Amino acid sequence: MVKIKYLLIGVPIVIIGILAFFYFFPNEEKKVKKQFNLLSEWVSKSPDENAFTMLQKMKNIGTLFDERCELKTPSQSLSGSYTREEISTYAGSARSHLSQLDLKFYDFHILFPEKEITKVTLTGRFTGRSSTGEQVDETHELECALKKIENKWLFSQIEVVEVLKK
Amino acid sequence: MRGKAPSGQQTGKETTDSSLRPEYHVVSRIMMVQGGVGEHSERDFVSDFYRTYPRGDRGESSDRMAVHNKIRQFFFPSFTPKFLIRVCLVALFAYLFFGYLCIPFTIQGISMEPTYPNGGINFCWRLRYFFSEPKRYDVVTVRFAGNKVMLLKRVVAQEDELVEFRDGKLFIDGKEMEEPYVRLPCDWNLPPRRVEKDCVYVVGDNRSMPIENHHFGQTSKNRIMGVPLW
Numbered sequence: 380m381v382k383i384k385y386l387l388i389g390v391p392i393v394i395i396g397i398l399a400f401f402y403f404f405p406n407e408e409k410k411v412k413k414q415f416n417l418l419s420e421w422v423s424k425s426p427d428e429n430a431f432t433m434l435q436k437m438k439n440i441g442t443l444f445d446e447r448c449e450l451k452t453p454s455q456s457l458s459g460s461y462t463r464e465e466i467s468t469y470a471g472s473a474r475s476h477l478s479q480l481d482l483k484f485y486d487f488h489i490l491f492p493e494k495e496i497t498k499v500t501l502t503g504r505f506t507g508r509s510s511t512g513e514q515v516d517e518t519h520e521l522e523c524a525l526k527k528i529e530n531k532w533l534f535s536q537i538e539v540v541e542v543l544k545k
Numbered sequence: 546m547r548g549k550a551p552s553g554q555q556t557g558k559e560t561t562d563s564s565l566r567p568e569y570h571v572v573s574r575i576m577m578v579q580g581g582v583g584e585h586s587e588r589d590f591v592s593d594f595y596r597t598y599p600r601g602d603r604g605e606s607s608d609r610m611a612v613h614n615k616i617r618q619f620f621f622p623s624f625t626p627k628f629l630i631r632v633c634l635v636a637l638f639a640y641l642f643f644g645y646l647c648i649p650f651t652i653q654g655i656s657m658e659p660t661y662p663n664g665g666i667n668f669c670w671r672l673r674y675f676f677s678e679p680k681r682y683d684v685v686t687v688r689f690a691g692n693k694v695m696l697l698k699r700v701v702a703q704e705d706e707l708v709e710f711r712d713g714k715l716f717i718d719g720k721e722m723e724e725p726y727v728r729l730p731c732d733w734n735l736p737p738r739r740v741e742k743d744c745v746y747v748v749g750d751n752r753s754m755p756i757e758n759h760h761f762g763q764t765s766k767n768r769i770m771g772v773p774l775w
Contacts, residue, residue, distance in 0.1 A: 383626065486691025502689040516654065518696075520689040542689055543696070543747065543762035545735070 407532075408489050411497055411525060414532050415484045418443055422470060424480040424507070433474065441467035444534045445526055451538040477515065480507035495527040500540075646671050647774065648692055656749030656759060657697050660684070660726050661773070669695065671771035679703075679745055679769055681717075682726075686770045687747060695770060696760065698747035699726070708746045710735040710756075715748075729753035738763075745769070 405413070421436045421443075441463040449460045461469070474480060488500040505517040524536035622628050643649060648669040655663050661684075669686045679685055679700050687696040701724075702708045702717050709716040713731030715724055731752035740746050740763055748761040 485693035545762040
């Protein structure tokens, strides 16, 4: 009975210790995921967002990207290589057409083919409402490459995978 | 009669367990009346006793006790190592079953209406294509990077077939197909295209929207996760 008592006290303490370790010393996967969470947070827009928050978010979005980021999409019009400033401007322009926007990422598959490079395959879901009231719902599989520069993981390539080919 | 417990029962220690055993609860009430605490008369507690224990049951209190204990054990089980192991096994089974074999999902969107309305709940049965291939008219779930977000579509053509839409009608290899599940008007036109090897062509049942706004097309068989359970 005493053993069970010690077990009941000891096991939660060990679990809490392990969780605390991973929380305070995140591994590289956690750091990569954090970049996606920040992108999601800064791209998303609530209906009551003020101009100051909007400008701050636009500025922040640029800091997540490498000096040049390559975008590959099935439609050729968007594909190309963009600078941080161009991405910030483009994101700001897209956000201005929407009254509400929510970007979420699911199903992360993170690989580290080289020491300072990571390849991430994931699902991105983009929901919102345009300023005219039209519902927007887009889901895509994305293949992203991030580079570690000055201890920060920055997006260097984003490719939209064509799941359904018309 | 006064102060006496029903036959086969003890009045000492057991009275403290009154909440657990209803037959002892009566004993406790009798003792309270004796002490003058309760408002019941002797006639009241005697009649209570006979109401609680109908004629045939008075000598079978141990059987009733066993049943009550079983019921209590079922709803409020004892926190024993055996019980913990059982809970862990059930949790593990549920995690594997609902996480990998029979994945619950909610339908968001109108592309499969009226067959699968927006907001419906279903399960993706993953073993359906374990030993077989998707066939025409099967409703399937198509994955993106994982199983958190999937597409629900109907297979209309298989590999090496020629798909075409003419004025909303589906043509496979130049032959018009019967599609009873398409109930909403459709005016799509799509030039013929051949389905590649190891692929299927999937479309939603609701084709009332413009063709540009509907997600459909050829997808790899590897992306098919399973079928909705109903």
